[in-house]
Amino acid sequence: MGAMSAHGSEAEHESLIKVDILPGKGRGLVATTPIAFGTTIFAEVPYLKLEDNFAKLNPPAANALLAQQLRDLDKEDQRSFLQLRNFFPGLYPLLGTFGSNALQIHDSMHAIFRHATLINHDCIPNARYFWDKDTGRQVVRSLRRIDKDEEITVAYIMRGTRAERREMFKTRYGFECTCALCSAPAEVVEQSDARQAIIRKHDALVDSDRIKTNPVACMKSCRHLAYAVKQEYKADKGQSRLYQPFEEAMDTCGRHGDRARVVMFAKLAVASLQLCFGYDHKRTSRVRRLAMHPDTMEGFGTHSMDWETWPHEIPENLGGSQFDEWLWRAGEWAVPVMVKVDDEEWIATCKRLFLKEGWEPDADGSDA
Ligand SMILES: C[S@@+](CC[C@H](N)C(=O)[O-])C[C@H]1O[C@@H](n2cnc3c(N)ncnc32)[C@H](O)[C@@H]1O
Known part of the structure; x- marks a missing residue:
């Protein structure tokens, strides 16, 4: 220092x-x-x-x-x-x-x-x-x-x-923003506004009551938020600011006893938290611990154990789209949606985080 x-x-x-x-x-x-x-x-x-x-x-x-x-x-x-x-x-x-x-x-x-x-x-x-x-x-x-x-x-x-x-x-x-997005052509602003609408909808939808009464809808909304945030904020490795949907998805799964997804979402959240807050920040360290010990999550199993899984149940052999569907419980969404995975890099990150033996992210924030 x-x-x-x-x-x-x-x-x-x-x-x-x-x-x-x-x-x-x-x-x-x-x-x-x-x-x-x-x-x-x-x-x-x-x-x-x-x-x-x-x-x-x-x-x-x-x-x-x-x-x-x-x-x-x-x-x-x-x-x-x-x-x-x-x-x-x-x-x-x-x-x-x-x-x-x-x-x-x-x-x-x-x-x-x-x-x-x-x-x-x-x-x-x-x-x-x-x-x-x-x-x-x-x-x-x-x-x-x-x-x-x-x-x-x-x-x-x-x-x-x-x-x-x-x-x-x-x-x-008292100022008019002159940033690149605010000065962009109409179609670029329209796309950004559509993503902002998804982000706003999510914020209004996912709360503690809903995590209890309709956890599947919360998972769907978290996934939409993750994709909207990733596209809107185009950050390196796509991990900036993604901790919100990942932490919320982790919380939703944990409160219904799903250890396997707590592990996965904790790892994904850590990659983003390291970038935004740093490796040693309390919040990063807390979530990093949950990737190792999902049962220690505050509120684990408090709503139900209906989704109970164990970390060894993370599927190893699913392809990109199928892994994404498993991760977000897409098969259970009210309106069956074909999950369109347009982001192979992100899927690869999910899988790499899982497949790495004795996972412990590197102190420089990379997960490679
Ligand atoms: C907290 S101050 C930042 C420092 C300020 N530029 C200065 O010279 O003291 C906020 C002010 O900076 C200017 N500003 C900040 N971001 C801007 C942006 N994207 N477009 C135009 N003006 C901006 C506005 O005048 C705003 O009221």
């Missing part, structure tokens, strides 16, 4: 990025060197934070609190903060600037970071960030290979059709 700077970024990672001016977007972060997928680009502590929901705070008090924190910062950070856009100009300019740019780090705290706050939005981003409460840092990770001089981007909003995202950006953030 590199030495910590005054702001808590890893020095070795700081050299991966620089602040630059991007046409139409103001400042942003740019890669100074090629960045491999699944890299922690940097992790930093905030320089300003409000410990309560700033929208509910008494504005003069919050503004005064920020003024006090700002006075204690060095000149460079003071300047950087004052250059941020204020989308809520008025009587309380510091609070307005804070509210326009702060990242929510957990339910009751918002914060401003030296670099993470400068990352611009892209609807198909090449990076993601998350708050790691154990280290007290905002962690920024690459979701695919990023070329030298390429801008680092994250998604401020993950869901919605282009029209919905546009409306949210206008009202919530």
